[in-house]
Structures are given as C-alpha cells and as structure tokens.
C-alpha cells in the first residue's frame with residue numbers, strides 16, 4: 178500500500194476516534210447536570226416530608242393550648258358552683274360543665290389522632306433520611322465516575338493528538354491540506370473504504386476500471402462523486418481460507 182495512503186487511513190482513524198471521544202466528553206456535563214437535578218428533587222421531597230412534620234407539630238401545639246383552655250374553663254365553672262345560690266343556677270352550671278367536658282373529650286380524641294399522625298410522619302421522615310443518604314452517596318459515586326471518565330478521555334485525546342502530529346509530519350502538505358478540506362466538507366470523514374465497489378462515504382457505485390485500480394492500493398484515488406480519499410481493504414474470504 179502507498180505509504181501516504183496508509184498514513185491518511187491512520188490519520189482518519191485517529192480523527193474519528195478523537196471525534197467520538199469529544200462527543201462522549203460533551204455528554205458528560207449533561208449527565209452530571211441530570212444527577213444534580215436528581216439530588217435537587219430528593220432534597221425537595223425531603224423538604225416536603227419535613228414540612229408535614231412541622232405542620233403537625235404546629236397543630237399539636239394548638240391542640241394542647243385548646244385543651245388547656247378548655248380545662249381552665251371547666252375549672253372556673255367548677256369554682257362558680259360553690260357560689261351559686263339557687264338549685265336552678267346550679268343545675269344550669271352543671272349542664273354547662275357537662276357540655277364543655279364533652280367538648281374536651283372530643284378534643285382529646287383529636288389530639289390522639291394528631292399524635293399518631295405525627296409519629297407516622299416522623300417515622301416516614303427518618304426512613305426518608307436514611308434512604309436519601311444512600312441515594313445521594315450513589316449519585317455522588319456516579320458523578321465522581323463521570324469526572325474520572327472526563328480526565329481519562331481528555332488524556333486519551335491528548336495522546337491521540339501527539340500521534341496525530343507524528344502522522345501529519347509523515348504526510349505531504351498537499352495531501353494534508355486536501356484532507357483538511359475534505360474533513361471540513363464531510364463532517365469528519367475524509368478517507369473511506371470502497372466495499373463491494375461502493376464508496377462508503379457517499380455510496381456511489383465506483384466505475385469498474387477505477388475500482389480495479391483502487392484495489393491495488395498503490396496510488397491515491399478519490400471518489401468521483403464526494404471527492405473523498407478511497408482505499409480498499411482486502412477481505413479474507415472464508416471459502417478461500419477453506420480451500
């Protein structure tokens with residue numbers, strides 16, 4: 178194979194590799210962002226659970242105060258009973274106390290319900306908290322892996338660029354210029370294989386005479402349609418191998 182063609186093929190391989198590594202690199206910040214959003218969501222739902230507890234604590238305090246007030250009322254009414262003069266007044270007072278005590282009973286029942294709800298909410302919150310810690314640890318781990326990946330990919334690209342420099346030094350400036358033009362024109366694919374007479378860049382069917390010449394790989398040829406450098410890779414035919 179022509180040395181220059183060989184160099185062009187290697188250069189294309191390196192550039193394709195750099196391109197795909199760069200694409201991977203571009204995705205990483207997006208993936209990190211997604212993970213950050215996940216953490217935000219977790220924090221938000223934790224905050225909601227926490228608010229539920231706080232709200233119930235507030236209701237609990239209100240209920241306690243209400244019950245205290247009712248008890249105070251009962252105490253005062255009971256004091257009054259020693260001061261009433263008639264039996265009628267006394268009976269009316271007792272009736273009043275009875276009503277308030279009924280109310281007290283209801284409020285105390287409500288209070289127990291609130292206590293139960295608060296206990297449940299606290300339990301949920303604690304469960305949530307331990308789950309959050311695990312989830313966040315896992316997310317942090319994933320983030321760190323992505324950061325590590327970034328470093329590795331950058332290092333790989335750096336190494337490839339070094340290899341690239343060496344290849345370019347081997348390539349005639351004329352071919353390199355052409356290569357660069359083709360890379361720009363064809364979005365990163367300047368050197369392609371001809372497979373079964375077909376250009377793998379634009380899928381033109383290569384004329385037979387040209388195909389024969391390309392197969393020899395001794396010179397540099399271009400696709401008549403897309404202009405890319407063409408090369409032929411001899412396939413190991415199974416049938417031949419058997420024979």
Ligand SMILES: [Zn+2]
Pocket residue numbers: 376377378379380381400401402403404405
């Ligand atoms: Zn072509």
